[in-house]
Amino acid sequence: MSATTDSQHSRAGAQTLDWLLRAENLSKAFGQTQALSKACLDLYPGEAVAIMGPSGSGKSTLLHAIAGIISADEGKVILRRPDDEGLDDITTLSEAKRSAFRLHRFGFVFQQGMLIPELTAEENIALPLLLLGSGRTEAVQQANSGLERLGLAGLGERRIGQLSGGQAQRVAIARALVTDPTIIFADEPTGSLDSRTAEEVLDALLATNDGADRALVIVTHDEQVAARCDRTVRMLDGRIEATR
Amino acid sequence: MSTSAALLLIRPSGTSATLTRLQLLASGVTTLLTFAVIMLAIAFWNTPTNEVGYTVLAVSLVGLLIVPLITLGSATARLAARSRDDRLATLRLLGATSARVRRIAVTEVTVIAAMGVLIGTVFSAALPFVLGLLTVYGEPLQAAELWLPWWLTVAIPPALVALAGISGMLGLRQVMLSPLGVRTRQDVPRLSWLRLLAAVAVLGIAVLIMQTASDGWGAVVLIIVLAVAVLAVMGVLGLVGPFIVSRLAHSRARKTADPTRLIASRSIIDNPRTAWQEASALALTTFVLIPAGSMLGYLDTIQNSASREIMTTDQLLMFADARTMVIALVTVSFLVVACQIAITQTAAVIERRELYIALDRIGMPAKDLNRSRRLRVTMTANIAVIGSAIAAAVLAFWMVFMALATAPLFVLAIIIVLTVGLLLIQLGVTSTNPVLARVLNAPTRGE
Structure with a gap:
């Protein structure tokens, strides 16, 4: 993985053959605030990348822009198709197509999990599969396999409110994994957890990359979380300042 | 904490400004329709005839339309009070007591309702001219006949404002105000077999009353008995409705x-109770429309047959006016329901924005999000209409049977009208699609 400023981008040229996602010169403003300024980022298969920076530095905006949640004012986000069958420029897609893209290619884990409180744990995990057109039985079976893998066997019928914070986050990880996504995006996934639970959730999150060709992107304030990632991107005032 | 600090915190902005505008609109519409209903009822009451049916029509009109109007006014006030959750929590955090926060919220809701009522009252001045297009007792209504007595004109607005205040207060009783946030107290409806048996018994007694009611009882007794029967059955539906809705939703889920x-x-x-409340006005309309429409169909058959001779001129005129009343009832009810749906759905989108953003992020298309919101309302509305139609058909079995046999076109018309009502509800939800689009596209979504 490499993360560069605009001027540094050409120096990453040697790695362009196998990148999974390439973000080029992304800029985004909210009113008078320049949240993102010519940010470039490449993601490679199997890598875990931490994005760090103070509040308001643009790290969440960068994650949202490369995940197709928001559209950048300038720049490109290019994603390689599976089996190297071509490239897709996410920034040129309509809102509806970006939704479809997120559903098919990405998984998400957020600070509060952003799970659906009305649904049971297994329904939350099965939801992306149902949206993709899977049958109920198949979707629920896969959801329960996911719960089992994450040590939550037997909790499938529970509502989100009946789970602990750590359990809910592991449900969110299972949901993110259920469609076998190309990239998993996590925004402060351990932010609301105690240190022990945070460690467990981080273990589960990093394990999603074990033996898989997917990338993991984690936005975090926590240096300990960043230390366990393969690479750290540091942001300030909407710009990528440094990488490790 | 000083009052000026509190006022600063509750000043409407952003999404709460949208809700404030909605509350103003709903209060205005409620006021306007309340004036219209009372003017029409007085016109029926004052017809120069001794035909007891006119008295029944006048009282029924007020009785049947005031319920949905009160529902609309109170639902709006409740939602407005509850949707200020973040500000209310901040006030608690800053040291205001729970009681004081409630007082501030209720005051705000009442003041906005008063402004809406004032706007509605001003516009109601045009009503006598609009209602003049209708004919009652064979004559077009005259504006002079429709002006309300001054004491009634003065009494209605404060009554509506008081109702909004009380509704806001009751709405806030359902939420727990803490410095860390506002939570809704939720209670899942339970229905014991004993209650179910009681509901069946009430329905049975109502059937008996409806089958034995006659002119000979006199106007006052007839009105009271019919009103009690209708209220009892509506009470039963209100009790059983959320339970049935919840069971069916459970099975589908x-x-x-x-x-x-x-x-x-x-x-x-x-929250099956809330879901049912949204469709309760439609349930009432269906419940009244089935026997009323059947009766009109039967009377129409008589009017167009040789048996016309058995009807007096007053009865023939009243028959035409009953048709006017049913049309007014259905129109106002559907308008009220559509308004209520639009308001509750707007508030729901704003209150549940985090859920919709979460669903959008995992890739659920906006059209599916809107479909899900629409289904939530229409699933309940369908059950309310079908359930009320069955209850009404049981209650007025002979009337419905006679109408089916003698005037099937009227029965078809009833079905079409109810279908239009259900479509109008879908339209009410669809009208709030832009609110969801705004929530999903808000700049804060990217922060």
């Missing part, structure tokens, strides 16, 4: 592979 239906069903299970 466990089986469906349609994610939009799954979310809609689970959402109903979470």
